[in-house]
Structures are given as C-alpha cells and as structure tokens.
Amino acid sequence: MEVFKRRTFLITVLLLLIFAGNTLASDGNGVDTGITAWMLTSTALVLLMIPGLAMFYGGLVRTKNVLGTMMHSFAAMGIMTVLWVIFGYGMCFGPNTLGGWFGWSNDLLFLRGIDTEVNNGVPDYVFSMFQGKFAIITPALIAGAFAERVSFKGYAIFIALWGILVYNPLCHWVWAEDGFLFNMGANGAIDFAGGTVVHISAGISGLVAAIYLGARRGYPKTSMPPSNLVLTMIGAGLLWVGWFGFNAGSSVNSGLDTAQALTATQAAAAAGAITWMIIESFHQGKATALGFASGILAGLVAVTPAAGVVQPSGALALGVIAASLCYIAILIKNKLGYDDSLDAFGVHGVGGITGAIMLSFFIRKSWMIEAASLTESGTWTIMQQLGVQVAAVLISIVYAAVLTLIIMIVVDKTIGFRSPAKNEMQGLDASYHGEHGYGMLNAS
Numbered sequence: 001m002e003v004f005k006r007r008t009f010l011i012t013v014l015l016l017l018i019f020a021g022n023t024l025a026s027d028g029n030g031v032d033t034g035i036t037a038w039m040l041t042s043t044a045l046v047l048l049m050i051p052g053l054a055m056f057y058g059g060l061v062r063t064k065n066v067l068g069t070m071m072h073s074f075a076a077m078g079i080m081t082v083l084w085v086i087f088g089y090g091m092c093f094g095p096n097t098l099g100g101w102f103g104w105s106n107d108l109l110f111l112r113g114i115d116t117e118v119n120n121g122v123p124d125y126v127f128s129m130f131q132g133k134f135a136i137i138t139p140a141l142i143a144g145a146f147a148e149r150v151s152f153k154g155y156a157i158f159i160a161l162w163g164i165l166v167y168n169p170l171c172h173w174v175w176a177e178d179g180f181l182f183n184m185g186a187n188g189a190i191d192f193a194g195g196t197v198v199h200i201s202a203g204i205s206g207l208v209a210a211i212y213l214g215a216r217r218g219y220p221k222t223s224m225p226p227s228n229l230v231l232t233m234i235g236a237g238l239l240w241v242g243w244f245g246f247n248a249g250s251s252v253n254s255g256l257d258t259a260q261a262l263t264a265t266q267a268a269a270a271a272g273a274i275t276w277m278i279i280e281s282f283h284q285g286k287a288t289a290l291g292f293a294s295g296i297l298a299g300l301v302a303v304t305p306a307a308g309v310v311q312p313s314g315a316l317a318l319g320v321i322a323a324s325l326c327y328i329a330i331l332i333k334n335k336l337g338y339d340d341s342l343d344a345f346g347v348h349g350v351g352g353i354t355g356a357i358m359l360s361f362f363i364r365k366s367w368m369i370e371a372a373s374l375t376e377s378g379t380w381t382i383m384q385q386l387g388v389q390v391a392a393v394l395i396s397i398v399y400a401a402v403l404t405l406i407i408m409i410v411v412d413k414t415i416g417f418r419s420p421a422k423n424e425m426q427g428l429d430a431s432y433h434g435e436h437g438y439g440m441l442n443a444s
Contacts, residue, residue, distance in 0.1 A: 032121025042249025046133035052238030059232030066437030068428025072143035091168035144342030145206030154417035186371035189392035193250035195305025203349020215339035236293035261307040264315035271319025272299020301351030306359035314362025360386040
C-alpha cells in the first residue's frame, strides 16, 4: 500500500509539472513564451553589437576622431530605427511590390498592422525589432571604410538613403517569403543571418565609398596610429558575445537549430582568431592584439550566412579560410593604395563572400536531402547549390555597388559628404560635435 501511495504521489507531481510547463509555455494568446524569451534576448544581444562596433572602430582611429567615429554607429541606432518603424519593416517583409523590388503594405506603416499578430509563437513586434537591429548595424559597418574623413550631416543623409534603397530591397529579396532570392533553386539562396544582406552589401558599399571619396589627407605617408587598442579589444569581445544573438537568434526558434547555429558561431570565431594569429606570427614575427580581433571578425562574418546549415567542422573550416583570405585582402589593399580606413571591405566584404559561397561545400546532408525533396527530380547537388550561392553573391555585389555610387554622388553634390580639409585636419570630434574623446587632448 505504501508503495502504491508513493507511486500515485509521484505520478500526480509529474502530471502537475507537465501541466505547469504547458501553461508557462503559452500566455493564452498563441505566444510561445520560451521562444519569445530567447528572441527578446537575441534582440538585445544584436543591439549590444552596435556599441561594440563603436568601440571597435573608435579605438582604431586617431585620438581627434574617436567620438566622431563612435557617433557613426550610435547615430545609426536612432536614424535607422525611426525609418524601420515608419516603413522599413514593411519594405523588407511586406508583399511584393514594383515587380518584387521591395515589399509594401499600408498595414505595416508605423507597424500598426502587427499590434496583436503572432507567428510561430513569437509576437510580430519582437520579430520586427529583432530584424530592425540588422538594419541598424549594416550601414554602421560601412562607416569603417571612410572613417576620419566625412561630414556628420553627409553621413546621416547617406545611411538613411542607403537603408531605403539598398538594405531594404536586398533584405526583401533574401529573407521575405516572396523574395526572388529566397525562392531561387531548390530551397533558396542560403543566407542564415546576413552574409549577403549585411556583410557583402556593407563591404562592397564601403569599398565603393572609399574609392569615390579618396584617401584621408596624408595617407599613406603620415602615420595614423590607433588611439586605443584596449577599446578595440573590448569592442571585439562585445561583438563576439552579441553575435550569438545575431546568428542563433536568426533561427527564430529555441531548439536544435538554435543550438547548431550557436555552436557553429563559436567554432568559426575561434578558428578565425587562431588562424590570423598564426599567419601573422609567420609573416610579421609577432601575434598582435589587433590581428587576433580581426581574425575573430573574419570567422564570425564567414559563418553568418552558414550558421544554420553547417556542422562544427564546417564552421572551423570557414573560419580558417575566411581569416586567410581576409588577411590577404588587407595586404592587397596596402599594395593598391586605396584607403579603406578600418578594412570594412577586407573583413566584411571578403569574409561575407567567402562564407556565402564556401558554405556550399559544408552543408549538412540532411539539409541537402530536404532540398532535393522539394525538386521535381528529387535530386539536388552541391554544385547546384553553389550556382545559386554565386548568383546571389553577384547580384548583391552589383546592386549594392551601383546604388551606393549613385547615392554617394547625390549626397556629395548636394549637401556634401567629404569633410573639408580644415575640418578633417582639426578632427571630427571638434569639427562636428564640439567635444574631445579624451579630456582636453586633441592629438593627431
């Protein structure tokens, strides 16, 4: 009898726990509170990357430009968010309009049509805010290419136009359910978290901007040492941490695929950092802190489009390949002489292209089987997926390059983009913000 009572008690407790778990998993409005909690966390992690980027870039420029450079990242948090709420989200995820160039829905203006909407257990408000962080960081990445030589007003207008005309259409093509790149091939062009939408577009746009604007005054003859590598290393650390929300949050889930993406992210970042350190040790005789941080970013960028489809071994390989190619790209930049101040193209452009294309060789077998099941023939090969990936990369490169050049010319010829010589020599901090980043210091 005692045994029976104990068993009855244990079964009752177990049933109560199951009931409680099911109750906690939903708030009665179709919201999965577990997944939503992770997406809220991911949204905060991606936002954390913006001040992380500000610190990373700020530490790499000269003392007189620290605040001005950091303001490029922080200004994007304000400008891009306002545009996103008004119509950016609708342009990215609304139904096709103008032949599919971007999305549009009057119901999505000011997000008014999603007030009570829930999809896959997640409120649309949360999904929209998560995606909005990507719209913030992408133009902020471009700023690294022309750091220390643009007017703040010109920059503000540029990123607003760039977000509307470049980022939003690309985002719609790749991530919206009726986007043409989303539907290319058996299972779409793979861009799990932003290889083409974020890093290739930002890297290519940065390259175009750097070439159009010309080099900083005195470059490369004048020494332009980083102001604070400690700040840069802290920024790199924050970017690494935030990237877990960037990649794992892009699963819009809290399950196996989330864990796979998170693990791939960590593996690629570590492999990129170690690879850069080894290459630098052989090439220059020393392993630098800046090199280690650059390797972290190269690995993270490369795994971004691939995080949801590769195993840890593939993520390690992508980190190694990306760090090697990014290192070479920076050496070539120095040979060619164009002034991509903080290597936006060398790391984000080259790393994004590497990841978006090379992921084809490391895709999980289960993903390929699923893709094959969606074709009439029932087959889908790595080379076919490679063709889709190359096409998506080329489309992204051409579109971003052409539109960026047009926007640059318009902004430069109307309100001015390149900073006047006097302001550039004085520094961005004093010229455009009336402040100094380090007390009364205003060193060059």
